[in-house]
Amino acid sequence: MGSISIICLLVLSLLLPTAKAEEISVAVASNFTAPMKEIASLFEQSTGHKVRLSFGSSGKFYAQIKHGAPFQIFFSADQKKPEQLERDRLIAPSSRFTYARGRLALWSSQKGFVKGNTDRLRQLQFNKLALANPKLAPYGVAAIEVLERLSLIEATQNKWVQGENIAQTYQFVSTGNAELGFVALSQILKDGKLKTGSSWVIPENLYNPIKQDVVLLLRGENSPAAQALLSFIKEPQVKQIMTSYGYKPLAANP
Template sequence: MPERKTRTAALAALLLGLAGAGMTGTARADEVLVAVAANFNAPLARIAQGFEARTGHQLKAAAASTGKLYSQIAAGAPFEVLLAADDETPAKLEAEGRAVPGSRFTYAIGELALWSAQPGLVDGQGAVLGSDRWKHLAIANPKTAPYGRAAMQVLRARGLEAAVAPRLVTAESIAQAHQFTASGNAQLGFIAWSQLSVPGQTPTGSWWRVPANLHEEIRQDAVLLKPGQNRPAATALLAYLKTEPAKAEIRAWGYRVPGEAAAPAKPGKP
């Protein structure tokens, strides 16, 4: 019962926040309510500018880990579109009847990076993971965040899972993993490459762009949720994500779009 009350309270808080931002279940037809994975929140804000200019619709978004967004949707949150950080959650929602069949597609393919705010700490092969030059490694919760699962796969591939476990700091989302690392509370962090590829900004610190063969491909799928069925703004957003202007923005933030090969790994700056 306590867990059920906690979920109910969390949903109530979410709906109150959405109402405060103009996001209610009775939103106008020209407004789309989007649940977006934390790693894609900043790119979506830029994409929203083009979407709104082109269509006249408005976009309102709430960001969290994909696992948390799933829980909110299952609890009745009135989101109309989900932009997940994986391809499993949208498929699950479709199978459960919470999403519109046939609306699911991959809008971006994410890449993982090992990052430190400290210049020179991370080398170009990620060998620092096996050293004693750091105390804490931040990762997103692998139970709810696809980038966290990918991070654990990298550690297993390197044979470091057991050795690193006592020094892991688990964040609620990839955004929080970045915060832990940026603050120095964790000397290393597995984050989304897109968090270092902010258009117009030069990355700081040091990093290793993790080779794609060390973890499962991070396919990020979009899906039309049942509340968005027959909602013009929701269907327009999904269509816009497939246009070249949206794809160009996605690439600019360090993602790939389906059909593009992964970039070769390069060392970070000292």
């Protein structure tokens, strides 16, 4: 009897740590790539859980989740897709909340090309203007709103090139194929500073807030690690990471 219970204890002690540390799959919108990598490694260090990150466009993730993709959490670039998933009953009830507010920047990979204002844009002194496809990407919608406010839609339209998502838009500008582009501030900032090139951080009164929602998917409903990551997102140190990439972390969510 005694030896059996000792063996049982031994087996349990072997099993327990592995059963506790979990691996979760998380879908992340392209614009949140850089901060999410930092957040995930911080989370892994402090909890011992493993996080497998997939980056892509929110639209593609929506279609994949709807067709059974094995993600537990979905960080969207907008509110539309998480809301749709909620209506489809594919998320844990009332798990949806806004984790960050994205910001838009006009950026060039050349130094001194954009002088922190609209001059370059208004004078039409550029070969191409890259923006994310407004049909697919919230940062594209915001870019169109800015151009509308500045009454520059018609003047610039023949110079537009559209990326399928904000990552591709960034790529068009960083390779110099487009001299100007509307990108996510998070893509060009590191530790609160511009990494390369020149930019105009667009005032937030020129576009509607880019609210980005996260949801706990049905597959993650019973996962302690997934729930831990969602509460970890609200920690002050995570908010600090978001701020350093130019996001406005949402303190009080409605």
